[in-house]
Amino acid sequence: MKNPERFIPTGELAGIEQSMIVDSAFGLVVITGCAHPGVGKILEVASEFGGVKGLIGGLHGFSDLHRIEDLDLICPAHCTLHKSAILRRYPEKCLVAGAGRVIEIPKN
Numbered sequence: 001m002k003n004p005e006r007f008i009p010t011g012e013l014a015g016i017e018q019s020m021i022v023d024s025a026f027g028l029v030v031i032t033g034c035a036h037p038g039v040g041k042i043l044e045v046a047s048e049f050g051g052v053k054g055l056i057g058g059l060h061g062f063s064d065l066h067r068i069e070d071l072d073l074i075c076p077a078h079c080t081l082h083k084s085a086i087l088r089r090y091p092e093k094c095l096v097a098g099a100g101r102v103i104e105i106p107k108n
Helices: 039-049 083-089
Strands: 006-009 020-024 027-031 052-057 073-076
Touching: 020 039, 027 039, 039 052, 073 083
Parallel strands: 027 052, 052 073
Antiparallel strands: 006 020, 020 027
16 A cells, blocks of 8 residues: 655755655645746656656746646646646646645545
8 A cells, every 4th residue: 555645845046045845645736936946846856756646836827838737737826827727738637726725635
């Protein structure tokens, strides 16, 4: 049986900020702040711990949308410049973020 959820910090990336990886029954879910180091770099670091299934948080100016096509959960938040494009491209796996939003990570 898989261990209960654990939290793994990415460590400081690009001398700017860090993100958090939640290792859950669903799989790895990355929670970003504003993703200033770049979504690609954040996902690259997170994938060192296993397959990333979800991404939640601010994605800043991220526009390389094919990088997130294999994710099962995408929740672009506050500072995501291309939020509407992400929601249009991946409507079946996107959640709209907002203050007070509760996200229950599904179990596989």
